[in-house]
Amino acid sequence: xxxxxxGPDEADDSQCDSGIESLRSLRSLPxxxxxxxxxxxxxxxxxxxxxxPGTHKEPEKEDVDGERADSTYASSSLTESFPLLEKPEAKxxxxxxxxxxxxxxxxxxxxxxxxxxxxxEDGDTLLHLAVIHEAPSVLFCCLAFLPQEVLDIQNNxxxxxxHLAVHLDQPDVVRALVLKGAxxxxxxxxxxxxLHVACRRQNLACACCLLEEQPEPGRQPSHPLDLQLKxxxxxxxxxxxxxxxxxxxxxxxxxxxxxxxxxxxxxGKxxxHLAVETQERxxxxxxxxxxxxxxxxMLNGCTPLHLAAGRGLNSISSTLCEAGADSLLxxxxxxxxxxxxxxLGWVPTAxxxxxxxxxxxxxxxxxSPVC
Numbered sequence: 294x295x296x297x298x299x300g301p302d303e304a305d306d307s308q309c310d311s312g313i314e315s316l317r318s319l320r321s322l323p324x325x326x327x328x329x330x331x332x333x334x335x336x337x338x339x340x341x342x343x344x345x346p347g348t349h350k351e352p353e354k355e356d357v358d359g360e361r362a363d364s365t366y367a368s369s370s371l372t373e374s375f376p377l378l379e380k381p382e383a384k385x386x387x388x389x390x391x392x393x394x395x396x397x398x399x400x401x402x403x404x405x406x407x408x409x410x411x412x413x414e415d416g417d418t419l420l421h422l423a424v425i426h427e428a429p430s431v432l433f434c435c436l437a438f439l440p441q442e443v444l445d446i447q448n449n450x451x452x453x454x455x456h457l458a459v460h461l462d463q464p465d466v467v468r469a470l471v472l473k474g475a476x477x478x479x480x481x482x483x484x485x486x487x488l489h490v491a492c493r494r495q496n497l498a499c500a501c502c503l504l505e506e507q508p509e510p511g512r513q514p515s516h517p518l519d520l521q522l523k524x525x526x527x528x529x530x531x532x533x534x535x536x537x538x539x540x541x542x543x544x545x546x547x548x549x550x551x552x553x554x555x556x557x558x559x560x561g562k563x564x565x566h567l568a569v570e571t572q573e574r575x576x577x578x579x580x581x582x583x584x585x586x587x588x589x590x591m592l593n594g595c596t597p598l599h600l601a602a603g604r605g606l607n608s609i610s611s612t613l614c615e616a617g618a619d620s621l622l623x624x625x626x627x628x629x630x631x632x633x634x635x636x637l638g639w640v641p642t643a644x645x646x647x648x649x650x651x652x653x654x655x656x657x658x659x660x661s662p663v664c
Contacts, residue, residue, distance in 0.1 A: 405438075409438065416448035416450075418446050418454070424457045432469070450481060455475045459491045459496060462496055467487070467503060471508060475514070477503055484523070489530055504545060532567055535576070536571065543564070563589045563597075565577065565597045569600045572609070577597075578612055581616045594622075594624035598622075598630040603633040
């Protein structure tokens with residue numbers, strides 16, 4: 294698998310699926326010991342696609358951001374003889390009810406296991422393709438039989454099936470993958486975990502599945518979810534949710550253990566610094582009420598008040614002062630927020646500073662659940 298994988302620097306950043314021929318290449322799968330009879334599958338699971346070979350070509354899919362979700366041509370070629378598994382008693386391929394356990398893994402022949410774990414020249418597995426082409430019945434059948442480690446195979450863009458399920462807004466698939474123990478900390482070519490993707494796309498339903506669903510017994514991933522994990526831009530999930538100005542996502546992350554004062558990796562900004570930069574006062578107030586440290590320092594010593602004062606954001610500067618921000622703290626250039634405010638013609642009044650002391654004594658408000 295590693296020999297066929299391209300490095301991140303060779304991938305097209307605009308693609309979500311790396312395979313132009315990823316479905317057609319499955320035609321090279323080894324023939325099973327006993328082929329199913331013509332007409333219907335004897336496995337208890339429907340054939341993934343119902344069109345005859347070569348009679349239909351699916352158009353490229355684009356998500357709302359204009360990114361290509363599939364670059365595959367002639368995807369209906371998978372309708373050629375491809376027995377997923379032979380287990381007559383598995384007669385209901387419908388998705389499991391939320392919270393229910395998926396069927397236990399069955400016993401596969403070597404050829405069946407090889408077919409289910411096949412990796413195309415573009416690094417895509419059958420799980421990737423089932424997610425991309427919105428074939429949940431195929432995916433649920435596979436999950437009942439696949440070893441746990443197969444769930445975490447990454448394609449040439451270092452995406453797992455879990456990444457793609459979040460990207461394509463499939464919360465039921467996300468839930469099923471999490472129940473089966475799919476890793477939630479694997480990072481794609483941008484360093485994003487599936488939760489980073491959910492925050493960037495503001496997908497609250499998928500984020501809830503990733504944070505609140507627990508793997509079924511015996512399917513625990515090797516590493517627990519790390520909410521402080523940063524992508525290659527140095528951003529944790531909380532930073533991304535803040536930049537998106539999405540308060541429900543921020544609440545959800547904080548409820549599940551995200552550090553409200555975690556610093557991003559390039560300049561040391563916290564979520565409160567980033568909220569100031571969005572220039573949205575309500576977001577600043579929300580983070581202060583949630584317990585954000587009002588005088589948190591960047592790597593250059595700047596506090597959120599430095600940023601607000603230096604940008605002439607008088608209302609946000611007043612909010613920070615009322616929350617107890619110190620207007621006389623020095624940054625590495627020996628500048629105080631008051632110095633920066635005076636340069637722009639605004640100085641925090643005594644009433645602001647008195648209100649800040651009172652606000653600091655009151656404390657913060659509790660966060661209400663959102664999911």
